[in-house]
Amino acid sequence: MFRGDILRAAREKAGYTLIGLSQALKEEYGGLVVDYTTLSQWEISPTAAPRKGNIKKVAEFLNISLSDLYDNEIPLMRSESEIDILNLIERIINIYKVNPNDERIKKIDTILM
Numbered sequence: 332m333f334r335g336d337i338l339r340a341a342r343e344k345a346g347y348t349l350i351g352l353s354q355a356l357k358e359e360y361g362g363l364v365v366d367y368t369t370l371s372q373w374e375i376s377p378t379a380a381p382r383k384g385n386i387k388k389v390a391e392f393l394n395i396s397l398s399d400l401y402d403n404e405i406p407l408m409r410s411e412s413e414i415d416i417l418n419l420i421e422r423i424i425n426i427y428k429v430n431p432n433d434e435r436i437k438k439i440d441t442i443l444m
Contacts, residue, residue, distance in 0.1 A: 349367040349374075359392060365381075
């Protein structure tokens with residue numbers, strides 16, 4: 332379970348408001364990492380489930396570990412190679428939707444058989 336109270340304590344200890352932390356993260360990472368309303372939800376919601384990439388950046392910025400933010404194990408996250416494979420599968424599905432007779436689809440069928 333995610334510990335929003337730990338996140339809030341770390342944010343306050345670092346001297347940030349919700350808006351201030353959101354802006355500081357944006358400056359640090361060169362783009363919006365997480366909106367202040369999302370940070371607020373993470374801090375107060377007992378069912379918060381932050382995305383790994385976002386919460387990792389927040390934790391690093393606040394100098395706390397991910398394990399500090401969870402009561403038990405950190406939820407399993409997909410590796411980069413799994414994400415690449417899922418993106419490839421999505422592209423294949425899109426090709427099939429547009430043209431099920433595409434030669435690339437026939438090659439995939441051959442491989443899978």
